[in-house]
Amino acid sequence: MNRARRAFLRHSVLALAAPLILTRARAAAEAPARPLAPSRLSVRAHGAKGDGQASDTRAIQLAIEKAGRSGGTVYFSPGRYVSGTLRLRSRITLHLDAGATLVASRDDADFDPVEDLGHESFADDETSSFRFALLQGRGLEHVRIVGAGRIDGNRTSRDGPKPIALRECRRVEIRDVTIANAGNYNVSLLGCDGVEVVGVTIQNGYSDGIDPDCCQNVRIANCRVESRDDAIALKTSFALGVRRATRNVTVSGCHLTTIHNALKLGTESTGDFRNIVFRDCTIVGRQHAWKGDLSCGVAIETVDGGRLEHVSASDIRMTNVRAPIFVRLARRGRGQDVPAAGRLRNISISNLSAVGAMIASSVTGIPGHPVAEISLKNVRITARGGGGADLVDRPVPEREKTYPDAYMFDDLPAYGLYCRHASGLKVDGIELGVDRPDARPALVLDDVSRVIIRAMQATPPVEGGPLAWLRSVRGCVLDGLRPRTETKTLLRLSGMDTAGIRIVRSDLRLVETVAIVDTGAETTALVRSAETSASE
Numbered sequence: 001m002n003r004a005r006r007a008f009l010r011h012s013v014l015a016l017a018a019p020l021i022l023t024r025a026r027a028a029a030e031a032p033a034r035p036l037a038p039s040r041l042s043v044r045a046h047g048a049k050g051d052g053q054a055s056d057t058r059a060i061q062l063a064i065e066k067a068g069r070s071g072g073t074v075y076f077s078p079g080r081y082v083s084g085t086l087r088l089r090s091r092i093t094l095h096l097d098a099g100a101t102l103v104a105s106r107d108d109a110d111f112d113p114v115e116d117l118g119h120e121s122f123a124d125d126e127t128s129s130f131r132f133a134l135l136q137g138r139g140l141e142h143v144r145i146v147g148a149g150r151i152d153g154n155r156t157s158r159d160g161p162k163p164i165a166l167r168e169c170r171r172v173e174i175r176d177v178t179i180a181n182a183g184n185y186n187v188s189l190l191g192c193d194g195v196e197v198v199g200v201t202i203q204n205g206y207s208d209g210i211d212p213d214c215c216q217n218v219r220i221a222n223c224r225v226e227s228r229d230d231a232i233a234l235k236t237s238f239a240l241g242v243r244r245a246t247r248n249v250t251v252s253g254c255h256l257t258t259i260h261n262a263l264k265l266g267t268e269s270t271g272d273f274r275n276i277v278f279r280d281c282t283i284v285g286r287q288h289a290w291k292g293d294l295s296c297g298v299a300i301e302t303v304d305g306g307r308l309e310h311v312s313a314s315d316i317r318m319t320n321v322r323a324p325i326f327v328r329l330a331r332r333g334r335g336q337d338v339p340a341a342g343r344l345r346n347i348s349i350s351n352l353s354a355v356g357a358m359i360a361s362s363v364t365g366i367p368g369h370p371v372a373e374i375s376l377k378n379v380r381i382t383a384r385g386g387g388g389a390d391l392v393d394r395p396v397p398e399r400e401k402t403y404p405d406a407y408m409f410d411d412l413p414a415y416g417l418y419c420r421h422a423s424g425l426k427v428d429g430i431e432l433g434v435d436r437p438d439a440r441p442a443l444v445l446d447d448v449s450r451v452i453i454r455a456m457q458a459t460p461p462v463e464g465g466p467l468a469w470l471r472s473v474r475g476c477v478l479d480g481l482r483p484r485t486e487t488k489t490l491l492r493l494s495g496m497d498t499a500g501i502r503i504v505r506s507d508l509r510l511v512e513t514v515a516i517v518d519t520g521a522e523t524t525a526l527v528r529s530a531e532t533s534a535s536e
Helices: 003-030 057-070
Strands: 040-042 051-055 073-076 079-083 092-096 100-104 133-138 141-146 150-152 162-167 170-175 178-180 187-190 193-198 201-205 210-213 216-221 224-227 232-236 246-252 255-258 261-269 273-285 296-302 307-319 323-329 343-357 361-364 371-385 417-428 431-436 443-454 466-479 489-494 499-504 513-517 526-528
Touching: 040 057, 057 073, 057 079, 057 092, 092 100, 100 133, 210 216, 210 246, 232 246, 232 273, 255 261, 261 273, 261 307, 273 296, 296 307, 296 343, 323 343, 323 371, 361 371, 513 526
Parallel strands: 040 073, 051 079, 073 092, 079 100, 092 141, 100 150, 133 162, 141 170, 150 178, 162 187, 170 193, 178 201, 187 210, 193 216, 201 224, 210 232, 216 246, 224 255, 232 261, 246 273, 255 273, 261 296, 273 307, 296 323, 307 343, 323 361, 343 371, 361 417, 371 417, 371 431, 417 443, 443 466, 466 489, 466 499, 489 513, 499 526
Antiparallel strands: none
């Protein structure tokens, strides 16, 4: 190619490219500038001492206000920063570095007072107040509290401010911090949407650990909670002045040590609970100093008219809890003119193991309002046992309006599982045992319909008592039973309405008596299929 042709082509390409280059240059000039990396604002640079003596409230708040204007990070270097109420702002990050501790002032006057809500919340101040707090926020977006540092509630009893209290906030992240010595709810969330609480450690808590109330789209993961009250408690209170649901919440990978409930829905339940997942958690129960053993592993409750549905708990391991499972529908009626039961249905509990349980797990509704579609699969519970025959026929009160707790019924007529006022109960692969001889049945069903019991294994009661007692049970299939050698009696049937009890695909050759039928119950209530082998 000659020089003239090359020159012609070069100039032609430049001429064609020039408009494109100019267009891109103009677009770049007109486009908004890319945001700079968020600024990091040291609280010390704003006057904080961090000496554990002087009040650093004013200096820290100054840094927060400045970060709120630009969307920056408020940075705490190693030190002890004493403070009263700090009002968070949207689009900020509080970063507590390793060795940094934000300490709540010992003087309650340094904190915003409990607010007047302007309506009846039907709950205590711990649940309804979000101003009496160390870190406080309302109506915020994109708030982060992170770092390897600590927040010290600086209390030695159940009083004082909440370490973190966020109301009606969106896009919240609390990650890796340690909260210690709090006299109030440690992480308190009301009406929030899009929350992540990850890798948080709570030590020596005098009140609840993490409480999402009327919140949605919440993830709590890999946390360690040590609390004298509930470790993780989901609520639907009336603190917002309206009934609102808690939904789409996942709790996973947590280690919980508690005197009371470890994983709980309720007690406040004026709104609904939907789509809740508890997964892969370990639980350790501890004694109350003077009240004794109160703890419960998984507590699922609605007693104030709310609907509770689509809840699952799986891969849960627990030690020394008073009651491993407590499922309760009742009509306490907070926030209701006339107390009325809500609805509790579609609950799945699977791959749960517990050792050292002190009383039976229970699944109970109230007359006319059964819990429904409850599934227990691969549940293994070893109780301490020691119950006498006198407990078997002890009446269990309904207590429809009583505060719900796993110890509300005292000792139950079963050592393993007690179910009353239920419909659509499925028990699959459950294993119940005791450390000491116990005269009670492993399983008691009372006013229960549409039941499937499959492959149940249980330690037989002493004194020849029945392995399971079915009272007013309508439609029950017992499938794949292979009772142990020591089993004297498999079933006790009571109640004139007990009917449709079928035993299928079971080996009963080691059982001396398949069923005893109480006076008033029909002898035709029990049917054995041809697939079932027996000693008779």
